[in-house]
Amino acid sequence: MTTARTSLPEAARHLSLRERKKLKTRIAIRNATYELIEEQGYDATTVEQIADRAEVSPSTVFRYFPTKEDIVLTDEYDPLAVDLLRSRPADESLLDSLRSIIRQSMTMAMTDDPSFVEREMKLRLRLMTEVPAVRSRVMESMSLTGRLLCRAVAERTGRDENDLEVRVYTMGLMGALLEASIYWTEHDYQGDLLDLIDRTLATFKDLPKR
Amino acid sequence: MTTARTSLPEAARHLSLRERKKLKTRIAIRNATYELIEEQGYDATTVEQIADRAEVSPSTVFRYFPTKEDIVLTDEYDPLAVDLLRSRPADESLLDSLRSIIRQSMTMAMTDDPSFVEREMKLRLRLMTEVPAVRSRVMESMSLTGRLLCRAVAERTGRDENDLEVRVYTMGLMGALLEASIYWTEHDYQGDLLDLIDRTLATFKDLPKR
DNA sequence: CCATCTTTTGAGAGCTACTCTCATTTCATG
DNA sequence: CATGAAATGAGAGTAGCTCTCAAAAGATGG
Numbered sequence: 001m002t003t004a005r006t007s008l009p010e011a012a013r014h015l016s017l018r019e020r021k022k023l024k025t026r027i028a029i030r031n032a033t034y035e036l037i038e039e040q041g042y043d044a045t046t047v048e049q050i051a052d053r054a055e056v057s058p059s060t061v062f063r064y065f066p067t068k069e070d071i072v073l074t075d076e077y078d079p080l081a082v083d084l085l086r087s088r089p090a091d092e093s094l095l096d097s098l099r100s101i102i103r104q105s106m107t108m109a110m111t112d113d114p115s116f117v118e119r120e121m122k123l124r125l126r127l128m129t130e131v132p133a134v135r136s137r138v139m140e141s142m143s144l145t146g147r148l149l150c151r152a153v154a155e156r157t158g159r160d161e162n163d164l165e166v167r168v169y170t171m172g173l174m175g176a177l178l179e180a181s182i183y184w185t186e187h188d189y190q191g192d193l194l195d196l197i198d199r200t201l202a203t204f205k206d207l208p209k210r
Numbered sequence: 211m212t213t214a215r216t217s218l219p220e221a222a223r224h225l226s227l228r229e230r231k232k233l234k235t236r237i238a239i240r241n242a243t244y245e246l247i248e249e250q251g252y253d254a255t256t257v258e259q260i261a262d263r264a265e266v267s268p269s270t271v272f273r274y275f276p277t278k279e280d281i282v283l284t285d286e287y288d289p290l291a292v293d294l295l296r297s298r299p300a301d302e303s304l305l306d307s308l309r310s311i312i313r314q315s316m317t318m319a320m321t322d323d324p325s326f327v328e329r330e331m332k333l334r335l336r337l338m339t340e341v342p343a344v345r346s347r348v349m350e351s352m353s354l355t356g357r358l359l360c361r362a363v364a365e366r367t368g369r370d371e372n373d374l375e376v377r378v379y380t381m382g383l384m385g386a387l388l389e390a391s392i393y394w395t396e397h398d399y400q401g402d403l404l405d406l407i408d409r410t411l412a413t414f415k416d417l418p419k420r
Numbered sequence: 421c422c423a424t425c426t427t428t429t430g431a432g433a434g435c436t437a438c439t440c441t442c443a444t445t446t447c448a449t450g
Numbered sequence: 451c452a453t454g455a456a457a458t459g460a461g462a463g464t465a466g467c468t469c470t471c472a473a474a475a476g477a478t479g480g
Contacts, residue, residue, distance in 0.1 A: 018447055018448080021447085046435090046436065047436080047437065047438085057458065058438095059440095059458075068436095068437070068438090135350065135353075136347070137346070139349040143345075146389075164390065165413055168393070171388065172389075172413065172414070173385075175385025176381055179356075179378050179382075180378050183374055183377055183378070199374055199375060203378055203379045203415060204415060205414065205415045207413060226476085228428080228475085228477080235429095256465065266430085267430045268466095268467095269431075269469095270430075272467065423478100423479090424478085424480105425476105425478080426477075427475085427477090428473105429473080429474070430472090431470105431471095431473100432470090434467105436465100436466090436467090436468105438465090439462105439463080439465105440464105441460105444458080445456105445458070446458085447455085447456075449453085450453090
């Protein structure tokens with residue numbers, strides 16, 4: 001049957017055969033999707049085509065990803081960012097912490113796998129600005145990430161995570177940061193994204209601790 | 211055939227018969243939708259049912275509203291808000307202006323048609339927090355309104371409407387305000403929404419003029 | 421009032437994302 | 451190798467949405 005569709009990262013060596021296969025199909029589906037989108041565009045790409053190229057059935061595609069948009073967008077980095085935020089010194093201001101962890105995770109990704117940043121991240125951003133369905137999904141996931149971030153923000157400021165101020169401030173930040181990346185994409189990725197993010201954060205007050 | 215499905219506001223007297231009929235079907239579709247949603251919920255309500263109750267064909271429904279979510283959400287008030295902002299004194303700070311016009315338009319709507327605010331607005335807010343598809347659509351339209359608002363913000367601050375700062379600041383505001391209404395809805399509309407909005411705006415810097 | 425032209429509508433076919441069910445295959449385990 | 455559990459495929463079904471084309475309804479000029 002289908003073997004060696006993809007090669008796995010070293011980190012996956014200790015997984016059971018089942019788990020490894022699952023990971024493989026997951027990656028195969030995502031790669032197939034990226035390929036097809038680059039060839040034909042997002043809308044012209046059907047789930048059936050994706051399934052064909054990934055050598056699985058359409059049912060399987062939906063078993064791995066709830067929606068077509070999720071194939072493109074699913075990432076597992078958000079909780080990581082929250083952990084990073086938690087590990088910053090407590091006397092640092094919230095905005096400074098954010099600046100640091102964004103810078104940190106971006107340079108991390110950049111040195112770890114530069115082609116990923118160039119190819120995948122920019123494709124995502126492009127789809128986000130161009131395809132309404134994808135953008136909606138991004139915003140949807142933004143409000144989920146926002147909830148996570150709320151907890152971290154609450155910790156740092158000694159407030160409750162359900163405080164109006166915490167929630168409103170956090171979602172304001174997320175909206176602004178999202179807009180910054182849209183701006184960057186619309187301007188053909190000119191200039192340093194990190195600079196734009198600095199300028200973005202500079203338009204915010206610090207949320208006072210209490 | 212179908213006559214007198216709905217009564218029209220006085221403002222529509224001078225329209226041609228054709229225009230008046232169009233308006234009627236539009237309103238009929240929306241009312242049918244609201245009714246069905248209150249009876250069965252959003253997802254359980256199909257476009258076919260909506261068409262049946264509004265006494266039109268499904269094709270017609272889609273001719274009037276591009277998507278099912280739009281039936282619930284379409285409003286034509288956003289440009290009005292931008293005009294209001296434009297009419298505020300130039301020496302007033304941006305945040306103060308926003309506070310004023312939000313207060314103004316809400317009390318206007320409240321005195322004009324209180325049942326609308328109670329019924330329709332709260333239904334919308336509830337759908338927005340509960341139905342993912344609707345929320346996405348709201349966010350989508352938020353970024354459109356954001357563009358409008360950018361122009362007004364740019365005018366007031368003597369910046370360009372495509373400035374990173376303008377765009378980022380504006381979208382931050384919109385995200386925060388949206389979150390405030392979600393907060394209000396989740397807390398069963400307790401307390402004064404206007405107070406929540408004041409507290410929301412208080413978490414923002416003023417965007418300096420240049 | 422009638423004829424003609426234009427706009428709006430309805431009927432229906434078609435596409436695709438997404439769900440569910442059930443039988444079959446593939447891996448894990450004693 | 452046998453038995454149980456998990457993953458897959460095949461297929462049918464739903465609903466949102468698009469498109470086409472012919473019929474109905476409103477506008478207009480004589």
